[in-house]
Amino acid sequence: MRTKQTPPEDAVNRYLKRKEAHVSKKTLYNYDTALTRFLEYLEERNITDMRDVDSDVIARFEEWRLDDVKPITCRNDMRTVKNFIQFCETIQAVPVGLHELVNVTKVNEDDEICDDVLTREEATAILDRLGKYDYASLRHIILLLLWKCGMRIGGLRALDLGDFDEGRPAVELRHRPESGTPLKRKDHSERDVIITPEAAEVVTDFINDQRPDVEDKHGRKPLVATKHGRTSRTTITKHVYLATSPCFYNGGKCPFDRDPDTCEATQWGHASKCPGSVSPHALRRGYVTAARNAGQPKDVTGDRVNMSGKILDKHYDKGSHDEKAERRRDYLRDI
Numbered sequence: 006m007r008t009k010q011t012p013p014e015d016a017v018n019r020y021l022k023r024k025e026a027h028v029s030k031k032t033l034y035n036y037d038t039a040l041t042r043f044l045e046y047l048e049e050r051n052i053t054d055m056r057d058v059d060s061d062v063i064a065r066f067e068e069w070r071l072d073d074v075k076p077i078t079c080r081n082d083m084r085t086v087k088n089f090i091q092f093c094e095t096i097q098a099v100p101v102g103l104h105e106l107v108n109v110t111k112v113n114e115d116d117e118i119c120d121d122v123l124t125r126e127e128a129t130a131i132l133d134r135l136g137k138y139d140y141a142s143l144r145h146i147i148l149l150l151l152w153k154c155g156m157r158i159g160g161l162r163a164l165d166l167g168d169f170d171e172g173r174p175a176v177e178l179r180h181r182p183e184s185g186t187p188l189k190r191k192d193h194s195e196r197d198v199i200i201t202p203e204a205a206e207v208v209t210d211f212i213n214d215q216r217p218d219v220e221d222k223h224g225r226k227p228l229v230a231t232k233h234g235r236t237s238r239t240t241i242t243k244h245v246y247l248a249t250s251p252c253f254y255n256g257g258k259c260p261f262d263r264d265p266d267t268c269e270a271t272q273w274g275h276a277s278k279c280p281g282s283v284s285p286h287a288l289r290r291g292y293v294t295a296a297r298n299a300g301q302p303k304d305v306t307g308d309r310v311n312m313s314g315k316i317l318d319k320h321y322d323k324g325s326h327d328e329k330a331e332r333r334r335d336y337l338r339d340i
Contacts, residue, residue, distance in 0.1 A: 011098035060106035123291035155292030174205030184223035246276035
């Protein structure tokens with residue numbers, strides 16, 4: 006079958022359009038991000054026709070990517086590129102069978118595990134700082150609920166005003182894909198998460214004093230809201246990166262010898278450039294580790310954060326060997 010002249014950007018746009026109908030917005034975003042990097046690579050090498058993309062070009066893209074990202078990230082990117090190349094075969098943009106020559110980055114077990122974690126001490130310092138200077142603000146609510154509940158961003162975004170039960174107190178996570186807030190494991194992610202009266206008081210004060218009286222485009226009233234409606238994943242992430250930068254919560258002292266007055270990472274939207282800041286998922290890992298160190302049973306922790314014991318052990322429990330040994334102390338018997 007003869008191939009046709011196809012600009013790489015056109016091929017990517019057609020691929021994403023095809024995927025749009027049957028993948029989540031987050032998955033589509035991940036595809037778009039990976040293929041944007043691929044397009045950047047091709048542009049740097051003046052490749053303007055997919056017919057000039059061969060297995061060597063793709064292999065060199067993998068090498069180029071590994072200079073900037075961890076193997077686990079490169080693996081995900083290469084999986085997307087391989088699937089994209091397979092799509093390109095169907096539109097006669099590249100030779101049939103090219104995708105079979107694409108090698109997906111191999112990672113060892115250690116590379117699969119992300120070690121970014123917010124410790125209990127760091128979380129306490131951050132929440133203390135927010136409680137003193139940004140009480141019941143949007144940022145305070147985001148950090149408070151992510152830490153205290155160990156939930157995913159998707160769960161936090163899914164909460165409506167009616168999902169906060171002040172009396173129990175608890176937050177109720179529900180899967181509502183038809184109105185834009187699916188949960189990762191769909192109905193299996195639905196649960197009620199008990200919170201402390203102290204945390205509930207902050208949420209109540211946010212609702213009464215800080216939360217804008219808005220609805221989202223589906224007519225729902227989001228709990229975590231801005232004046233534009235339901236808070237986006239990007240906004241939540243920016244708040245977390247900023248609040249977890251050490252100079253934000255330790256009195257303005259930078260452990261990396263930077264000047265906070267001129268450091269780009271102290272600016273809104275750039276805090277991810279701070280070596281000490283972490284993503285929202287690091288709070289989830291931190292909560293799991295802190296809960297297990299405090300003696301909370303694995304099954305209770307797993308049910309609370311909607312996670313299997315196997316995944317909890319492999320990817321989320323970041324306790325040291327000493328901490329895990331201490332957890333076992335009360336269960337030991339002299340035999």
